[in-house]
Amino acid sequence: MTPVLDAMTPVLEMSAASFAYRGSAAPVVEDISLKIEAGQSLALVGESGAGKTTLLRLLLGLARPTSGTVRFDGDQLNLRDRRQMRRFRRSVQCVFQDPYSSLDPRRRVGSIVSEPLRSLGVDDRRTAVPKVAEALERVGLPADAAERYPHEFSGGQRQRIAIARATVCDPRVLLADEPVSALDVTTRVKVVDLLSELKEERGLTLVMVSHDLSVVASLCEHTAVLERGRIVEQGDTAQVLGAPVDPYTRCLVESVPRLPA
């Protein structure tokens, strides 16, 4: 039974969450509060070591906060509650940075893309076939892609496969860790366009970790800027990147190399 949801309940919410590795004094992320509401994509921006990926792991339920909470549809995320986790995995999927290491080289694309459906118990190998075909078509891959292996595809196409896998079970939220950083600029634009289409047509909400501010500005309504494990500024992307208040955000925005006029 799915609980009745208030339209205002954030899909994901983090309150005062901190995470520290066992035996280490300094937390990797500290006192993080943020909300992900349906249709309001959020970017987590910051440089290496800022804690972006740790934050994403907390939101994905791959790590548990040392203090504070992560809520999903208003309920505290409990890794041991199998019913909740199944609902969670169906609603929240992810895409990683490197399309070379995130796809199993020994499995055909069809089997890779159908994995979430099978592991969630929604479909078996046979009944998944039409959904896989649809997901592949949606990301702009040819129909025969399902029969082929990952190495037969370019980096951009592999990232499309990863996106097809993440969207095949119709999630509400897509968590993406630097989804276009490893791609060439012409490919990058196409994958950004694809993500933006998925947002519009399927009502997907993105939570994206990125160091690339132009990608963030293209895709996310909200932005949170992280510096050394803390959020230094968050709000409307237009506000945060257009008129940054925090000196670190300002430095970040000013450092972006621009094309000659």
Add this chain to the structure above:
Amino acid sequence: MNILDVRDLTIRTADGRVLVDRLSLTIDPGERLGLIGESGSGKSLTTLAVLGLLPDGMTATGSVELAGTQIVGAREKQLTDVRGRDAAIVFQEPLTALDPLMRVGKQIAEPLARRRGLKGAALKRAVTEALEQVRLPEPGRIARAFPHEISGGQRQRVALAMALACDPKLLIADEPTTALDVTVQSEMLDLLDTLVRERDMAVLFVSHDLAVVSKVTDRVLVMKDGHAVEEGDVREIVRAPREEYTRALVASARQLESALDLRSTR
């Protein structure tokens, strides 16, 4: 005379596939050239061929004249004389470019000892100077550190210090800021610009990023699939690209950048 004169350079794999096809380019002393292209365009292979560093099995034909020395077909002994003195290179990933088991100071000392014949206290002083040149704080501490003990930006500065150690006439930089954070990248580009200007050094700067290249060089050569597509002033090329591929490249870069503009004018 040109410091670098590449004529009809063709690079083939062992099984005969052509990866770089009849590429020609020249760089005058003190001049800078940007090599722009996406993955697989052959830009990195071109820089390796200039130093005679092509991977095993790959062969170069045509002509690469570096400060008067013909590199194509040259023997290892000749190449060793040229590397470091006439041209030195900074690679994309400083973590793999540096020896993880050797202290940073010792790695910088190697080219200094070999090229300038320095020893003992004089060598130590030269290492400190080299580290200071690339604006590294606490050169003493950095010299004693292993590569994993310093940050990515610091490692790339060390790699730059090594490349500059023997005062090469040509500095080759292959995506030197791609692995760095954006604020570190901007410092690194400024540093590179200053150091090269002070020394009146020629630069071959390789990048996939038009905006980054335009910070360092004026003249660029666009490559695709091993071919030269278009060459000219970077401002010209960004403003009015002539070839279809360059147009696509510039349009993509612009599309991403415009997302930033729209927001900031609101």
